[in-house]
Amino acid sequence: MNVIDGDAAGGILDDITVVDLTTFVTGGFATLMLANQGAEVIKVERPGAGDDNRHSGPPFVEPDPDYDGPGRTADENGESPYFWTINYDKLSVEFNLKTESGLEALYDLVAEADVVVENFRPGTAERLGIGYDDLQEVNDDLVYCSISAFGETGPWSSRPGYDLLVQGTSGIMSVTGPEDGDPVKVGLPQTDLITAMWAAFGIVGALFRRERTGEGDRLELGMHDAALPWLTKQAGKAFVGEEPTRMGTKDPVLAPYQTYPTADGYLNVGCANQKLWGELCEAIDRPELAEDDRFATNPDRVEHMDELEAELSAVFRERPTDEWVDLLAEDHGLPVAPVYDVPTALDNEQTEARGTIREIEHPALGTVPVIEHPINYENATAGFDGAPPLLGEDTEAILGELGYDEEDIDRLRDDGAIPDA
Template identity: 75%
Template sequence: MSERDRGSQAGDGNGGAEDDDGERAGILDGVTVVDLSTFVTGGFATTMLANQGAEVIKVERPDVGDDSRHSGPPFVDPGDYDGPGTVANDNGESPYFWTVNYGKRSVELDLKTDAGLAALYDIVEEADVFVENFRPGTADRIGVGYEDIRAVREDVVYCSISAFGDSGPWRERPGYDLLVQGTSGIMSVTGEEDGDPVKVGLPQTDLITAMWAAFGVVCSLFRRELTGEGDRVELAMHDAALPWLTKQAAKAFQGEEPGRMGTRDPVIAPYQAYPTADGYLNVGCANQKLWRELCTAIGREDLFEDDRFATNPDRVDHMDELEAELSETFRERTTDEWVDRLADEAGLPVGPVNTVPEALASEQTEARGVVTELDHPATGRMKALEHPLNFAGAESGFEEAPPLLGEDTEAVLREAGYDDERLAALREAGGIPDR
């Protein structure tokens, strides 16, 4: 939480069913997370925890902050803002940074100084979770390894994220989403059949890893409730991506080599995008009943009677012919016309291939309240993406915008017991910025 309008959040460790006023609270209300990670893997993981009520304290390098604060364009002009915290980028605030840092507090600490490291330990004394995504060995070298943090908070849940993990011949290699999309096999099955390997158009392995990390943290918190013991959660981006191969891995285990298929599916047909008069239509008919209903709804009963398409295995074996037949028919109408006719009237699993702006502005997105707005201290009202979990007995969601760099430094340290004299000494020692 931040100085803007959030006070200190005290938790009672009861799982967050109700707050002090008997109102619904977040499931992780009362859980404090110290986050030393940068970019997406740790950032999105702790954002998931913040969405469920955890207080996330983001520890950042003085005057620089998280590298994603500098990712762009676009950037948003902060205007003449002169409140607590600073804009780390001369170009302005990064909307990319915003998307993985909603609802956190930002503290600037120079961990290369003894004073800065000691201040971190003071904050950790009251923390439940510690997250880092340094290359293996780095955390120990700079004094924030598992044993260092455990010495301060014995029952801490400590999460380590790296590209390739603490063991194995690739342990020392650096890694980013692009590299892991390659090492995990994802790129080999993405793209057109006769084309080059293609990177998924979003940081998929970063986000996959982040979700595993958040899941691991919550599992360890649950175990701590049962045993009173903390734990270390260690995971690698490469490992995290492999279980998502599912059907492609199943084929590989049977001696087959999955390849690129465009929008096609290796085991179901029709299950792909088809061109329409003005765009593309996704069609997913995963059983024989749906196939019959599709043929009837588009006026192509002849396809249902065609021996080449009699069963799903037959259709998979004759995908080229099936695609040609269906493409010819779907080109006769616009995407919206087909969606009205097939999805709304016939109840069939078809849908448009939207652009990102169309997806964010669709009537379904609006009805579900996925896109919301938050008050940013420097840029005013900003759009934000809510997370999808909705509980009957607990609150979830973001109430605060992403923090400016160092916005909460003084407030968090005061909560950790620092008075004016100690804060002045910390500044003098270079642990926090002198501003």
């Protein structure tokens, strides 16, 4: 199935069709990664409401009042930019899976697909008749991915969960924030995104295996499990009986490797090995620091991190951030960088030079910005071609691709399986 003729010819996942039954971020970002690599991703959404992420805001953006094409805005306030960032280059259909004909339409769609992704609470998909066993009956080489907060086994398996909860259970919050402060949530939906990347990785692996064996597979992962491997150095300390703690921007095993205040902002400094440490001391005109017994080696600097912070903070406060970057990064080639706010991160000379932020035509909004994903191939293409879909924008087109005629589509409307036009 290929409803949209895009520019992604040569994408790694060309000719792969993904049925996305997920809501919010975890599944959405996983299928976004697949769309970026050329897969056709079809969101199956609740009639009238759609993905919960469509209602995440404010802010909202009002569509063109003169737009009269297919699909519509799900929220009375307009379109959510947060929704855009997780749903570029996807298609949207509205199926009421609690009706028999809506469920049959989904089965027809899955029969032509390669991948299904769902993030219901364990047991929900089976109750709806869209579990792995149900869908494998219509597509025996299907790759089916189930995502939940805590996985399908264990004493927490029936609990609901969101990123905030899993940032807590995974230990991430315990090592995030100021040393003398409370546990702090990472400012991004980090465990959602971590889990999404694991899911996309697993799906591509299962598709590769299918190419070799002809067999589909079922993947099952929990957000809590997915976050734990990212603890790395903190887990390493715990494995030998030490308790990792909050350290602000400091690092538990490297120094200097943290944020320092400048005359007008902040500077990140990562000059932890001996060569870089010596070069930093020379560049800031403090060569005696390299000879100080407290700072002689990296273990010494870690042991005396507070004293080191005091010395370097006094130096870096003497100049603005840009001057330090010019001197240390540009002139001396040292690993230092400014701390940007989000608008500056999205709009600076490096981001612009890499073409990371683009604009995509949107039928009801004119254009919308898009953050491209970072993989650049020598012998394949990647990137987004289509705007995030309006709710139900592609329902009729996809049903037509499945062989439904106008009479069939009217029947689905009469049954309440799809909304009225």
